[in-house]
Amino acid sequence: MTGSEQTTTGTPPTTEAAAARELWAKWNALWNGELDLSRADEVIADKFTVHGTSLAGRMKTAAIDEIRDRDGLVSWIVRTRAALEDLHFTDEPGPIVDGDLVAGRYRATAVHRGGTPGATAAIGTATEHVGMNILRIENGRFAEYWTVADTLGLLTQLGVITS
Template identity: 50%
Template sequence: MNSIDTGLLDNWLALWNGDYILAYRLVTNDFTVHAALLDGGDGSALNGPTGLVGWITKTRAAFPDLRFTVEVGPIADGDHVALRWVATGTYDGGFPGATARPGTPVRFTGTDFLRMAGDRIAEYWLNSDTHLLVTQLGVRP
């Protein structure tokens, strides 16, 4: 990817904003995730479009109005693209260990690194500020 395909990145954000059908056009069938997940996993079990949609759906269950926007980027280098995002939304309940009341606003940030294979995303590295999120939700160790 020599130039940044802003349409693809717009669709990537739309996918995270709840337009799940886009996963089947955006990511490869062998798409892989690299992330430190809240359940202690490393993301390796999240494969392909179906795995990605399942993860996004689970994330959005506690924050149905969660909205992702780009704060910095995108920045491209060869077949890699990076961007920093901000997520805002309202807690709706159901997050394990949360003491926050439903209706609590949340805001957290993260960085996505994407490896492209042709016109699709093949790998995804995520670094998000989950510490800030769980603090806003009142999760205690």
């Protein structure tokens, strides 16, 4: 991070960093259901690549290594929100901007609504997990996404994995 982007030193963020933070907020709003998915083109590039852990695959909400465009990502969001109702991501901390990359840690809360293979948790079970995201900006929209989540913690809460 360059000194012009650091906010802890009292130096105001650059316009680019401010725009990246605004884009990050819209990203969270898409996942949180606060920004209509029909506006995903404001946030997500036409071509979009995901790199991540197996959480989506284990929950059967997406084959993330096959997501290649905005529609694939939107489909993943829809299926994830169906399995985890009231899904809400909160930054802890973030976002941190470095050039064309924006990163942050999140805490996600939701309510289990079924559909996860092997889940034994009762419908209505509250869940919480943490993770980290890094997104790359290209032409004012996110084009690439790296994510890692506490898969073990969430699958344990859902009863897919037992001690």
